[in-house]
Amino acid sequence: MKTYDYLIIGNGIAGVTAAETIREHDASGTIAIVSHEPHVLYSRVLLPAYLKKRIPREKVFLRTQEDFNIRRIDCYLNEAVVFADTARKQIDCESGFSLGYNKLLIASGGRVRDWEHCNGQGIYPVRTPPTLPEVKKADGEYNATISRSRSARSNGVYRLQTLDDADVILRLLPHLQSPLVIGASFIGLEFLEILTLNNTPPKVVVRDTHFLRRLLDRAGGEMLQARFEMKGISVECQQEIVRVFLEEGKVHIKTSLERDFSSDAVFLGIGIQRNMEFLAGSGVAINGGGVETDEYLRTNVENVFAAGDAADYMDVIAKKRRMVGNWTHAFLQGKAVGRTMAGKPELFKSVPAYSITNFGFQITAVGETDDALETFVQFDEERNRYARFFIKEDHIAGAALINKFTDKPHVARLIETQSSVRDFRAELRDPLFDIQKIPIVE
């Protein structure tokens, strides 16, 4: 068995950035990346643009195999890690292949949440699968178990997490007739635009009262909804799905409001869960579904680190542990953990931000957007501009911005420095107030 100085699980942006950063600081240490996916690093953020046919497939890739050769980083692709054995300091893969390590980074990201209504969708195997209830197929009804099968799609249900998922959806688009989107996440919004540009505006079923419920208040959600309806999308809010079944090649969905939907393709935008089944029995602490780390991205097990979407890290700005699912954050954590692993400890400090442009709306979430906090909303209906500020004590902890992208850097600085907004409480509700007038106090 080969042993590496640095072994990284996951070749997403966090894992690859960490590997490259380690190489910058350690010219001779051996480095390897193990990934379940068959591709070298590509941008998940660009997958929607690829499906909207705004960029060709090759533009999605961010590295070539040659880039790794030059940096002497070994890549083991198509290998699913099934167990991280921290006692023996080795990882075991599904294929039977094992590698040893001195330092291990968990950068295994996430996958679309298992959907309790549909089996056959789990992507990553576990070492000892839990005993699954027997699959009942009466009336073609889906079994409500979580399958550990590799198949990422089946029976008319589609997810968008990987390039392979995107390739499947791209081939499907010309044949679509009556698509249905489930969920009002950011990926759900991407599906709405992809399908509308395909001239098949979908129906969308949303469990909450409005779109992006935790981020926007009702007025903000309804502003988005009005735009979607203008584009021919039919929106069904406050609908809990109670039954899903397959009949005559169509997926049928029943909701709590006794509404029935049938569709030739269902697209899930229901959020992600972290890939960490391989940590069962490893002793690495899991918190809230992610790998628990301190502010240096170190886990509770010596020489084991975590970064990117997989990490439940100690946020020194919010002063609490949190998980984040965004690209820039994963990149910055990859950089910080790479330095720490190479012996130059770096405290991770950053305000996370996620931005998308959807049907002409530029939507940004920055910082801690926890709707249990006190919130102040600025809404300029005429100009479709919206801001919601999440306030903790006397400072801004997070914000949702629509069509106010230029405010984002200033808001991020206010969050980072925890500058007081005590004297601006009335202005935070005034749609004409310029947020940049609140001074940054270092």
Ligand SMILES: Cc1cc2nc3c(=O)[nH]c(=O)nc-3n(C[C@H](O)[C@H](O)[C@H](O)COP(=O)(O)OP(=O)(O)OC[C@H]3O[C@@H](n4cnc5c(N)ncnc54)[C@H](O)[C@@H]3O)c2cc1C
């Ligand atoms: C369609 C889409 C659009 C997005 N758009 C945006 C956006 O506009 N802005 C934004 O900020 N963020 C966006 N995101 C989120 C962003 O892409 C992620 O936050 C980011 O990719 C996380 O990077 P990561 O390296 O932590 O994990 P990932 O990119 O998820 O990489 C994890 C890697 O680990 C591998 N892996 C997992 N388990 C195992 C295992 N057991 N064995 C071996 N390998 C394993 C996986 O195969 C994968 O290659 C988007 C995501 C998607 C899917």
